[in-house]
Amino acid sequence: MLSRRQSEWHHVVFPRRKMNLLKYLLGVFIFVLTAFCGMVSNAIPPLIINIPVVYRSVSFNGFVNLIIIIFWAISIYKSIRLYFNIVKNPKSWIANNLAYMIDTLKLYDEENFESIKNDKVVREKRIVRVIRIQYRETSKHVVVRILRDGDRFTKEATKLGENLEAALGLELDSTNKTVDYAEYVFLKHKDERIDLNSTVTNVNDSDEIKITGNISYELHKVPHSLIVGGTGSGKSFFILGKIVNYLKLTPQADLRIIDPKKADLSLLRFVTGFENKVATDANQICRILRETVELMERRYTEYFNDISAFGKTYRDFNLPIVIVIFDEFSAFMHSVDKKIAKEALDYVFTLVMKGRQAGVMIEILMQRPSADDLPTNIRAQMGFKAGLGAMDSIGYNMIFDTKNVEYKTVTEKGGGYIQLDGKHTSPVYFETPYIDKDFDFIAEIEKLMIQRAN
CATH class of the missing domain: 3.40.50.300 (P-loop containing nucleotide triphosphate hydrolases)
Structure with missing residues (x-):
């Protein structure tokens, strides 16, 4: 059952927003957790038990340190997994794949800009225009709309069927063209040949x-x-x-x-x-x-x-x-x-x-x-x-x-x-x-x- 949010129209963002802040927070968390576990390990007093019968002593500090290391490893694993789940959220796989298609097919326009840094003229290319793509999900379909804005992408919008199939890994079910957009409807599950x-x-x-x-x-x-x-x-x-x-x-x-x-x-x-x-x-x-x-x-x-x-x-x-x-x-x-x-x-x-x-x-x-x-x-x-x-x-x-x-x-x-x-x-x-x-x-x-x- 799809949520209401999933069934709404979403815009594909390109270039994809970088998750620098999240990556920084992950690094800080790993550093703090490592330091904390080290402090806890050093703060634990010697845990030694004397056994009179055999006249020997047994230390449990190694066992406690092992527990701390396991706790540290599990916490690091779960935090890294959470980070990748956020960055590559399953709900956004469509947007990720469509953004990748935009990048590989160069469905964007760049212009040269000049700026002055440290008293030097620096030339760089910046993306000034990107093909506009929307998508939404239903229980059986993924619908992709390529907006036709009168730019060079207007003609491209009606020719992207095979590229979209390859990018999404889904079978194209139908297409529809209007003045404003070209729409592609994909089957989430391959149609079944029946008896x-x-x-x-x-x-x-x-x-x-x-x-x-x-x-x-x-x-x-x-x-x-x-x-x-x-x-x-x-x-x-x-x-x-x-x-x-x-x-x-x-x-x-x-x-x-x-x-x-x-x-x-x-x-x-x-x-x-x-x-x-x-x-x-x-x-x-x-x-x-x-x-x-x-x-x-x-x-x-x-x-x-x-x-x-x-x-x-x-x-x-x-x-x-x-x-x-x-x-x-x-x-x-x-x-x-x-x-x-x-x-x-x-x-x-x-x-x-x-x-x-x-x-x-x-x-x-x-x-x-x-x-x-x-x-x-x-x-x-x-x-x-x-x-x-x-x-x-x-x-x-x-x-x-x-x-x-x-x-x-x-x-x-x-x-x-x-x-x-x-x-x-x-x-x-x-x-x-x-x-x-x-x-x-x-x-x-x-x-x-x-x-x-x-």
């Missing part, structure tokens, strides 16, 4: 889906998804895992699958309950999209047709969420004539703009980001955006509509960046839920569909 079996919150009436240990979302609050990832990125396993999650919801989600390349998702047409809900050719795809739009319109007519529906959503009427999973969207747009492409795109636009309240969602999957295939007015409505695998900044900017964000090179299969509406102000690195290589998706989906039928 597929723990991705659904097993609570009645909950539609929360967990993505990682720290990232989760509620479907009714984060409608529509855009997932981009090339071959080997883990996109296929990710969407299959999401399908399993959707079928575990209560009430169970009503899924419609579109797979124009006739890849793995198209095989769901052989699973009981998916008859007439899997489309592979252009006419079937337009039919499924049209039927989904019609279902959405019926829900509005039946459930949202008077004042009593004000402020309500599909959840208030216990309606199952309807999710269209449109795989290989770019491939479809390039493989059909313009008339069919326009018809499909119109249906997609209608679902994206009107589907949330009625509980009708769409997930669009693409191998490569393309603004030509997926217009901005559709992309902007996607509450869930993810880019998997290695991608250049142009691709990330198309997915997330962001600029000036530092992206790490993705090397882990299933790794990438994600941004959820209401959760993130900028993309954050994540790793998709772990799925055992022997996991049988078809068998699991078949089992869940049979449970619904019963």
Whole structure:
């Protein structure tokens, strides 16, 4: 539990204030203690006991001196330890590391000054300007703000992500830039990659889906998804895992699958309950999209047709969420004539703009980001955006509509960046839920569909 003081904003002081007075007091204390122990040792009279039986005498002065030396050593040890605890207080480790970064990167300006000492002109450099940094802690994060004051550090403020990660030894979770500052949010504890079996919150009436240990979302609050990832990125396993999650919801989600390349998702047409809900050719795809739009319109007519529906959503009427999973969207747009492409795109636009309240969602999957295939007015409505695998900044900017964000090179299969509406102000690195290589998706989906039928 953090104290109120820890959670407040603190300024990084550079150059660090020297603890000369404290060091002087420590030296004085050690000197006085040593002198005191010496005086006590000299002041103790001889402690001799005669033992008549053996006609010998035993002196205890050595034993007393040993006790005094032990007392002296313990006191010195504790005083030195107290000194270092004050100088390197654990609460100030962030400030210490940030000050070290300022020093090593020379994020300060110096000017030459002249002064006269002992009738001689002395030239010396003095720090006249320092980059201004603030920080604060929460239970899960360390937040660092680089203030943008219009000086040369204004541009530097947006480029310090990797340096801050290295200086603090923490994983960068998200960034945010305003006119006044650049903000970096770090995870105190590394985000945990979770197992597929723990991705659904097993609570009645909950539609929360967990993505990682720290990232989760509620479907009714984060409608529509855009997932981009090339071959080997883990996109296929990710969407299959999401399908399993959707079928575990209560009430169970009503899924419609579109797979124009006739890849793995198209095989769901052989699973009981998916008859007439899997489309592979252009006419079937337009039919499924049209039927989904019609279902959405019926829900509005039946459930949202008077004042009593004000402020309500599909959840208030216990309606199952309807999710269209449109795989290989770019491939479809390039493989059909313009008339069919326009018809499909119109249906997609209608679902994206009107589907949330009625509980009708769409997930669009693409191998490569393309603004030509997926217009901005559709992309902007996607509450869930993810880019998997290695991608250049142009691709990330198309997915997330962001600029000036530092992206790490993705090397882990299933790794990438994600941004959820209401959760993130900028993309954050994540790793998709772990799925055992022997996991049988078809068998699991078949089992869940049979449970619904019963």
